[in-house]
Amino acid sequence: MENFNNMKVMDIKNFSFTYAGASKPSLKNINLPIYEGKVTALIGPSGCGKSTLLRSLNRIHDLYPGNKYEGEILLKNFQTSEMENILEFKKENELINLRQRVGMIFQKPTPFPMSIYDNIAYGLRLKGIKSKSELDARVEDALKGGALWNEVKDRLNDDARGLSGGQQQRLCIARAIAVEPEVLLMDEPTSALDPISTLAIEELVTQLKDKVTIAIVTHNMQQASRISDYTAYMYLGELIEFGETTQIFLNPKEKHTADYIAGKFG
Numbered sequence: 001m002e003n004f005n006n007m008k009v010m011d012i013k014n015f016s017f018t019y020a021g022a023s024k025p026s027l028k029n030i031n032l033p034i035y036e037g038k039v040t041a042l043i044g045p046s047g048c049g050k051s052t053l054l055r056s057l058n059r060i061h062d063l064y065p066g067n068k069y070e071g072e073i074l075l076k077n078f079q080t081s082e083m084e085n086i087l088e089f090k091k092e093n094e095l096i097n098l099r100q101r102v103g104m105i106f107q108k109p110t111p112f113p114m115s116i117y118d119n120i121a122y123g124l125r126l127k128g129i130k131s132k133s134e135l136d137a138r139v140e141d142a143l144k145g146g147a148l149w150n151e152v153k154d155r156l157n158d159d160a161r162g163l164s165g166g167q168q169q170r171l172c173i174a175r176a177i178a179v180e181p182e183v184l185l186m187d188e189p190t191s192a193l194d195p196i197s198t199l200a201i202e203e204l205v206t207q208l209k210d211k212v213t214i215a216i217v218t219h220n221m222q223q224a225s226r227i228s229d230y231t232a233y234m235y236l237g238e239l240i241e242f243g244e245t246t247q248i249f250l251n252p253k254e255k256h257t258a259d260y261i262a263g264k265f266g
């Protein structure tokens with residue numbers, strides 16, 4: 001595996017996580033690479049820790065105090081090519097910066113209560129971009145990247161909450177990619193959407209791989225096999241098996257993985 005090291009954008013090492021006030025850890029000694037420019041799916045039965053792991057990758061848990069992290073979560077710094085341990089970040093601005101580098105898409109779309117244009121421009125302005133022409137260009141690029149431009153280009157000043165659920169989710173993806181993250185985390189991004197909107201998001205995920213590394217939690221086995229390059233199968237807070245998606249689905253090494261994929265439980 002040594003040769004793969006420079007292809008990792010994140011590397012999770014001996015990682016355990018315990019929620020504030022919980023008597024035992026929800027994640028136990030996880031070791032998992034996230035490869036650059038690939039889609040990694042996290043699968044496993046309800047309660048196995050998929051969302052907890054995903055939410056650790058940009059420290060979004062820290063919005064609530066008292067959770068315990070152990071081990072390391074390394075993130076590649078594209079300026080220096082060094083791997084930095086994000087668990088050592090302490091200052092508020094380090095965490096804000098981390099969440100721009102490792103963006104997040106939630107189950108339900110979360111547009112800001114403002115215009116379509118401002119939803120995208122908000123993060124860009126925070127990054128210090130003030131020029132109207134640059135903002136216009138970056139908003140257009142992001143909406144094109146989110147496969148939404150053609151549907152909204154004539155109503156950029158409309159309230160984003162007037163868009164359909166699927167459009168809102170693509171807006172959230174456009175908003176996340178506008179600030180050029182290294183990694184995009186997606187927590188069941190299609191579970192609240194109809195089948196047509198789901199397909200649009202799946203297609204978008206496979207197109208986005210050229211720009212950003214993606215880690216996605218999904219309950220939908222077909223979705224994992226359609227869109228991911230690598231799959232991690234988790235059970236009761238542990239990583240049972242990780243490998244290329246074709247191997248995990250067609251030739252799993254662990255019986256536990258095979259049983260889950262065959263629908264015997266979960």
Ligand SMILES: Nc1ncnc2c1ncn2[C@@H]1O[C@H](COP(=O)(O)OP(=O)(O)OP(=O)(O)O)[C@@H](O)[C@H]1O
Nearest residue numbers: 019020022026044045046047048049050051052053
């Ligand atoms: N805020 C919390 N405080 C304490 N325990 C929690 C909290 N959130 C989740 N847990 C526990 O952590 C474990 C992992 O939950 P998590 O939501 O990560 O699982 P999941 O695999 O994403 O499940 P699902 O597929 O149902 O969303 C579960 O045992 C859950 O009860």
